[in-house]
Amino acid sequence: MAAALELFGARDPDDISIDDVAAAAGASRALVYHYFSGKRELYVAALRSAAAGLERRPPPAGGAGSLDALAGALARYFDFAEEHAAGFTALLRGGGAGRCGEVGKIVEGVRGELFASLTRRLPVREPGALLRVTLGSWIAIVESAALDWLEHRDVERRALERLLVDQMVATLTAAARHDPEASHVLHNLKNDR
Amino acid sequence: MAAALELFGARDPDDISIDDVAAAAGASRALVYHYFSGKRELYVAALRSAAAGLERRPPPAGGAGSLDALAGALARYFDFAEEHAAGFTALLRGGGAGRCGEVGKIVEGVRGELFASLTRRLPVREPGALLRVTLGSWIAIVESAALDWLEHRDVERRALERLLVDQMVATLTAAARHDPEASHVLHNLKNDR
Secondary structure: OHHHHHHHHHOOHHHOOHHHHHHHHOOOHHHHHHHOOOHHHHHHHHHHHHHHHHHHOOOOOOOOOOHHHHHHHHHHHHHHHHHOHHHHHHHHHHHHOOOOHHHHHHHHHHHHHHHHHHHHOOOOOOOOHHHHHHHHHHHHHHHHHHHHHHHHOOOOHHHHHHHHHHHHHHHHHHHHOOOHHHHHHHHHHHHOO | OHHHHHHHHHOOHHHOOHHHHHHHHOOOHHHHHHHOOOHHHHHHHHHHHHHHHHHHOOOOOOOOOOHHHHHHHHHHHHHHHHHOHHHHHHHHHOOOOOOOHHHHHHHHHHHHHHHHHHHHOOOOOOOOHHHHHHHHHHHHHHHHHHHHHHHHOOOOHHHHHHHHHHHHHHHHHHHHOOOHHHHHHHHHHHHOO
């Protein structure tokens, strides 16, 4: 599975054959077909395993909703992105195979999990519209920055993580001017470190 | 094509047949097959037409790099998203069709076009790493907010656009603490309205 993820992350899935996967995994073509009906099923299984790996990361230590806890969660996210660079890129970019059908559902699942783990730390149970948009925006910022980082690697990782924590404060500060709930969350986040 | 976009945006492309498209367009199945070899080609063509529509929007009036120009560009983006809600959602969420390397390329193309039209307005020729990450983040914020808005419609559109302009200033302000180039861009943006 790791071999499949590496392959799918590094090259367009359309160009990869079951033979390539078997060779990379040191297995026979017959064995690969024993477990997977075809390339598409293998691809989706590889992505699902990358997504499960991300969700299994242990929760960060530190105060529930503090900036330190947020920094810890970000570090875990980047640990995963770095350890599974190919799988992570394949998951979020769809590896050239787009965000289609099952892949789209896996990506939405990971995003929903991140959103839930973010809101569990917040002093609100059900975020209103503007807070929901703002938290979703921050997740989009993190995904976009992680993909950019894996592609270019021209920013120091810790510097990028610090920038992203600052971006959370910045996006909440902008939202707080429009939305009392965002203001409440921001106040809580700043005083809980 | 408009009929196809509506269908593909509203339902999972896997569940849509050429007959459905023909019926929605008031055309015969034979006519649809005259132009497209199959459903997948039709789907990609529909997405490409949505993408081209977004890129063809006239540039906004106003100072080249000002906040007003940014607000104008955002309004155009949301005009397009609203007029072509189904196609816009299909384009960015990838709908649900089979395996779509081509869809991924269309989405990356739209994103690259937005990035280029954003940097053309800036007082820098080639953005450095942190500014590139920050502008990419803002595009991710806009996409995420537009998709959320089309799905929930529980925020007033102008309010959301104002929030997004504020988010541009906020993300640049956060980046400016780490990067002199972002600081320069921010200064320019604020003084050019």
